[in-house]
Amino acid sequence: MTEITFRPMQKADVPRVAELERLCFRSPWSEKSLAGELKNRIARYRVGLVGQKVEAYAGMWLLYEEAHITNVAVSPEQRRRGFGRALMLEMMRTALLDGACQMTLEVRESNLTAQALYHGLGFEAAGRRKRYYADTGEDALIMWNRDIPKSLAALDTNHQSKGDQP
Numbered sequence: 326m327t328e329i330t331f332r333p334m335q336k337a338d339v340p341r342v343a344e345l346e347r348l349c350f351r352s353p354w355s356e357k358s359l360a361g362e363l364k365n366r367i368a369r370y371r372v373g374l375v376g377q378k379v380e381a382y383a384g385m386w387l388l389y390e391e392a393h394i395t396n397v398a399v400s401p402e403q404r405r406r407g408f409g410r411a412l413m414l415e416m417m418r419t420a421l422l423d424g425a426c427q428m429t430l431e432v433r434e435s436n437l438t439a440q441a442l443y444h445g446l447g448f449e450a451a452g453r454r455k456r457y458y459a460d461t462g463e464d465a466l467i468m469w470n471r472d473i474p475k476s477l478a479a480l481d482t483n484h485q486s487k488g489d490q491p
């Protein structure tokens with residue numbers, strides 16, 4: 326099985342992360358914006374490596390006990406291998422280590438794939454921002470996980486019980 330490993334995003338990763346932005350999003354962040362995040366005191370970005378290549382990344386801003394996810398993406402060639410889930414679990418664990426026990430994000434109403442990923446990790450839709458996305462005028466759903474420790478414990482339990490099966 327292909328493995329993914331995570332580490333903090335570094336300056337040298339920025340061109341590849343910007344490339345993934347362009348591959349994955351209609352309104353991609355620029356290299357300049359991503360590089361700026363490396364100097365942002367409240368930002369935490371992590372990249373996922375398959376072999377030596379960055380194939381996934383995510384970012385968040387830490388605002389006291391709340392972690393606000395800014396971006397989450399897996400390269401198109403590496404999807405449906407559990408990497409998106411592993412990446413989000415990594416962000417939840419990182420947030421918790423930084424003292425944030427709740428996590429929130431916005432997701433396009435039409436992005437059922439990402440919504441399914443977040444639901445599976447204990448996030449629930451808790452509101453909507455009307456016409457949030459300027460490119461299409463689409464609404465954003467606001468999703469929250471209000472108890473990261475509880476979700477991580479439950480997900481670890483699931484993992485354990487699956488592993489226990491013959």
Ligand SMILES: CC(C)(COP(=O)(O)OP(=O)(O)OC[C@H]1O[C@@H](n2cnc3c(N)ncnc32)[C@H](O)[C@@H]1OP(=O)(O)O)[C@@H](O)C(=O)NCCC(=O)NCCS
Pocket residue numbers: 349350397398399400403404405406407408409410411431432433436437438439441442443445
């Ligand atoms: C959303 C995204 C990160 C998922 O990454 P991924 O590595 O393919 O996800 P995983 O393989 O870990 O799948 C985890 C869960 O997500 C959901 N999911 C992933 N791909 C799906 C698909 N094509 N259709 C339906 N559900 C899907 C499922 O619930 C899946 O769990 P399951 O495998 O037990 O069914 C990826 O599709 C992506 O980068 N999309 C473009 C960028 C984006 O939309 N980012 C989110 C912005 S809010």
